[in-house]
Amino acid sequence: METWLFLALILIIAMFGKNSSLVIATLVVMLIKALPFTQKWLPVIQNKGINWGVTIISVAILIPIATGEITFHDLMRVFRTPAGWIAIAMGIAVAILSRLGVNQLSASPQVTVALVFGTIMGVVLFKGIAAGPVIASGLTYCIVTMLNLHF
The missing domain is CATH 1.10.287 (Helix Hairpins)
Structure with a gap:
């Protein structure tokens, strides 16, 4: 109950x-x-859900490449700007932090309570979004804006 x-x-x-x-x-x-059979499915979803979510986000990120909106030329252009390098660094940093975070959740599942509460608060009260690549983009935006850089 x-x-x-x-x-x-x-x-x-x-x-x-x-x-x-x-x-x-x-x-x-x-x-x-x-x-019925909830006891079997909830642990599976809990253990695999983050990977499924990351896969769905990865598909969404790759769609502009498949549609031609983002080309190899665009990728090469990114390497010519400080903002592009910041975006690459933030993507790497968030990927590493995400791996460490998943390891932390496995080692200390009790931290999940605080993370869930904090995520709910951030999403509801501050109109946040619970997604890793979006975090990297947000960090990039903050740094690029602070340094007055452009892509």
């Missing part, structure tokens, strides 16, 4: 914060929880 109340509270907060991604995610988790 406590888990349902906790999920309902998250759903209400997400709706109040008008965050459709968190609303959908919470409803999906509630639906999965209501299905």
Whole structure:
């Protein structure tokens, strides 16, 4: 019963914060929880979900290459600007930090409670988005803007 109340509270907060991604995610988790054999599927989703999410984000990132919006010429141009190098560095930094974060979650699962709470607060109260590549882009934006650089 406590888990349902906790999920309902998250759903209400997400709706109040008008965050459709968190609303959908919470409803999906509630639906999965209501299905039979939940005890088998929830741990699988918990263990593999981050990798599935990263795969979906990677597909979305690669689509502009497939459609021709981003070309090899664009990639070469990135190497000619300080802003491009900052973006590359932020992508590398976030990838490394993400790997360390996944390792941390495996070693200390209790930190998940604080991370989930912080993520919910950031998403709902500050209109944030829970996604690694977007973090790299945000860091790049901050540094490039602060240094008044352009791509």
